[in-house]
Amino acid sequence: xxxxxxxxxxxxxxxxxxxxxxxxxxxxxxxxxxxxxxxxxxxxxxxxxxxxxxxxxxxxxxxxxxxxxxxxxxxxxxxxxxxxxxxxxxxxxxxxxxxxxxxxxxxxxxxxxxxxxxxxxxxxxxxxxxxxxxxxxxxxxxxxxxxxxxxxxxxxxxxxxxxxxxxxxxxxxxxxxxxxxxxxxxxxxxxxxxxxxxxxxxxxxxxxxxxxxxxxxxxxxxxxx
Amino acid sequence: xxxxxxxxxxxxxxxxxxxxxxxxxxxxxxxxxxxxxxxxxxxxxxxxxxxxxxxxxxxxxxxxxxxxxxxxxxxxxxxxxxxxxxxxxxxxxxxxxxxxxxxxxxxxxxxxxxxxxxxxxxxxxxxxxxxxxxxxxxxxxxxxxxxxxxxxxxxxxxxxxxxxxxxxxxxxxxxxxxxxxxxxxxxxxxxxxxxxxxxxxxxxxxxxxxxxxxxxxxxxxxxxxxxxxxxxxxxxxxxxxxxxxxxxxxxxxxxxxxxxxxxxxxxxxxxxxxxxxxxxxxxxxxxxxxxxxxxxxxxxxxxxxxxxxxxxxxxxxxxxxxxxxxxxxxxxxxxxxxxxxxxxxxxxxxxxxxxxxxxxxxxxxxxxxxxxxxxxxxxxxxxxxxxxxxxxxxxx
Numbered sequence: 001x002x003x004x005x006x007x008x009x010x011x012x013x014x015x016x017x018x019x020x021x022x023x024x025x026x027x028x029x030x031x032x033x034x035x036x037x038x039x040x041x042x043x044x045x046x047x048x049x050x051x052x053x054x055x056x057x058x059x060x061x062x063x064x065x066x067x068x069x070x071x072x073x074x075x076x077x078x079x080x081x082x083x084x085x086x087x088x089x090x091x092x093x094x095x096x097x098x099x100x101x102x103x104x105x106x107x108x109x110x111x112x113x114x115x116x117x118x119x120x121x122x123x124x125x126x127x128x129x130x131x132x133x134x135x136x137x138x139x140x141x142x143x144x145x146x147x148x149x150x151x152x153x154x155x156x157x158x159x160x161x162x163x164x165x166x167x168x169x170x171x172x173x174x175x176x177x178x179x180x181x182x183x184x185x186x187x188x189x190x191x192x193x194x195x196x197x198x199x200x201x202x203x204x205x206x207x208x209x210x211x212x213x214x215x216x217x218x219x220x221x222x223x224x225x
Numbered sequence: 226x227x228x229x230x231x232x233x234x235x236x237x238x239x240x241x242x243x244x245x246x247x248x249x250x251x252x253x254x255x256x257x258x259x260x261x262x263x264x265x266x267x268x269x270x271x272x273x274x275x276x277x278x279x280x281x282x283x284x285x286x287x288x289x290x291x292x293x294x295x296x297x298x299x300x301x302x303x304x305x306x307x308x309x310x311x312x313x314x315x316x317x318x319x320x321x322x323x324x325x326x327x328x329x330x331x332x333x334x335x336x337x338x339x340x341x342x343x344x345x346x347x348x349x350x351x352x353x354x355x356x357x358x359x360x361x362x363x364x365x366x367x368x369x370x371x372x373x374x375x376x377x378x379x380x381x382x383x384x385x386x387x388x389x390x391x392x393x394x395x396x397x398x399x400x401x402x403x404x405x406x407x408x409x410x411x412x413x414x415x416x417x418x419x420x421x422x423x424x425x426x427x428x429x430x431x432x433x434x435x436x437x438x439x440x441x442x443x444x445x446x447x448x449x450x451x452x453x454x455x456x457x458x459x460x461x462x463x464x465x466x467x468x469x470x471x472x473x474x475x476x477x478x479x480x481x482x483x484x485x486x487x488x489x490x491x492x493x494x495x496x497x498x499x500x501x502x503x504x505x506x507x508x509x510x511x512x513x514x515x516x517x518x519x520x521x522x523x524x525x526x527x528x529x530x531x532x533x534x535x536x537x538x539x540x541x542x543x544x545x546x547x548x549x550x551x552x553x554x555x556x557x558x559x560x561x562x563x564x565x566x567x568x569x570x571x572x573x574x575x576x577x578x579x580x581x582x583x584x585x586x587x588x589x590x591x592x593x594x595x596x597x598x599x600x601x602x603x604x605x606x607x608x609x610x611x612x613x614x615x616x617x618x619x620x621x
Contacts, residue, residue, distance in 0.1 A: 079576045083576025099236075
């Protein structure tokens with residue numbers, strides 16, 4: 001398995017009290033899996049993605065990537081894991097306005113020393129842009145793209161490092177209804193083509209049909225739902 | 226880490242270019258706030274060097290009693306009109322008993338708005354001035370051009386130009402006189418560069434004290450001869466006055482009156498020795514004395530003291546302003562970082578370390594500072610070019 005978790009507990013404290021607690025049952029992801037994490041706003045979907053990327057650590061249980069616990073890694077190792085093994089897509093696209101489309105796709109290579117920005121990387125970025133239908137807009141400013149196009153750029157950026165897992169946090173949340181299905185389909189298709197596992201946090205019922213599994217989580221102040 | 230500087234420069238350039246108006250404004254404000262105090266210091270330094278060097282041209286300056294400032298700035302910088310009242314015969318009080326040499330100067334005329342300075346050949350000999358091309362003037366109507374004046378007016382040896390009339394309404398006074406350029410001085414970086422030097426007799430001719438005309442009796446102009454007293458012919462107003470001294474007719478110029486009583490404006494005085502200087506200085510201190518003998522070096526030091534006093538106040542204000550601007554610029558940069566919090570958070574989420582993100586921001590700040598320092602350097606380097614302006618302001 002690429003990713004395995006035991007039962008996870010994450011708690012955010014406010015002083016002495018737990019302001020937020022998330023409990024997630026154990027699950028595992030193989031290559032090509034597409035898991036939708038469903039739950040209402042504030043239920044902890046984004047927190048689960050942060051646990052899978054190693055940004056946050058559970059207080060109970062553990063996330064294992066290729067058999068190694070993220071909790072046992074140093075900060076630097078977790079950053080390297082995040083840079084090289086995880087692709088991320090966000091609700092608000094999170095593109096850098098000062099960079100053009102191609103430069104945004106190549107951004108991960110500038111952020112971590114273990115990724116080399118070489119000719120292969122550039123060729124892969126152009127190929128990825130072609131796959132998401134933006135080959136002819138590689139030098140265009142982000143400001144001149146539609147929301148749908150921006151999310152396509154974000155998907156290309158998430159896959160350009162050939163990650164083993166893609167985490168998408170409400171990737172269709174800022175899109176028109178007509179675009180939601182198209183983007184969800186593209187995400188699933190591209191992750192599968194890259195042989196990566198995909199985890200998408202969403203509360204959008206209309207796109208659930210695209211996924212191979214659905215994990216329901218609830219917001220808990222007083223325990224799991 | 227090898228690629229870090231490359232990526233940091235790339236992202237910094239992209240960010241600065243993306244918000245180029247903000248970047249440019251910030252760099253300009255920073256650059257100017259740092260540049261103004263430096264420029265002021267550099268300008269005053271250059272101006273003081275130039276003024277001290279010029280003051281060293283002659284130990285003493287002789288002129289009519291009145292404003293010492295007008296005398297020194299007029300005689301040495303050609304930037305003021307010395308007090309009137311000095312005559313050629315007054316130079317005998319310097320040279321009569323061998324205490325020193327006096328080199329006369331007469332000012333006040335222009336040719337195509339360039340100052341014309343009347344002097345003698347001694348001015349060139351005494352100061353070792355030699356034309357870079359051509360020769361020093363030899364007779365009435367010839368001139369030697371300073372390097373900058375020659376460049377501005379497009380003059381070369383053999384060029385001709387007319388002096389300017391004193392005023393359009395002054396029909397009975399100064400008329401234009403044609404000058405022939407005989408030589409061009411090399412650039413000296415001094416006020417000599419911007420003037421036309423002529424013989425003292427040429428200046429007197431410009432002032433209407435000397436002229437050339439035909440024999441009134443031989444003139445065909447009606448009313449050219451209105452009477453005769455023995456050998457002396459009395460010319461009428463109808464006799465044409467020749468204003469050209471060129472083409473070998475300069476020798477026909479003549480002056481009405483005794484040249485020793487003709488006016489000059491100042492004289493550079495070169496005492497024979499220190500004792501002679503002391504005697505000369507004492508000679509012009511009498512209560513009823515109509516002349517003054519100024520020491521340019523001491524005068525310039527007093528002027529510089531005043532200028533530097535003002536400069537120190539301005540400098541302190543500029544430094545305080547620069548410190549304030551630096552603080553505001555730092556706050557503006559910090560604010561811009563806050564506005565880019567999402568972008569920086571994204572970098573962290575994609576795997577960048579805090580150090581790497583800090584390196585990106587530091588590179589951007591360093592590049593902004595480099596642009597600002599370039600502007601500062603331009604200010605500091607360009608400021609000395611304004612030194613002549615300071616000199617003119619000092620001359621009032």
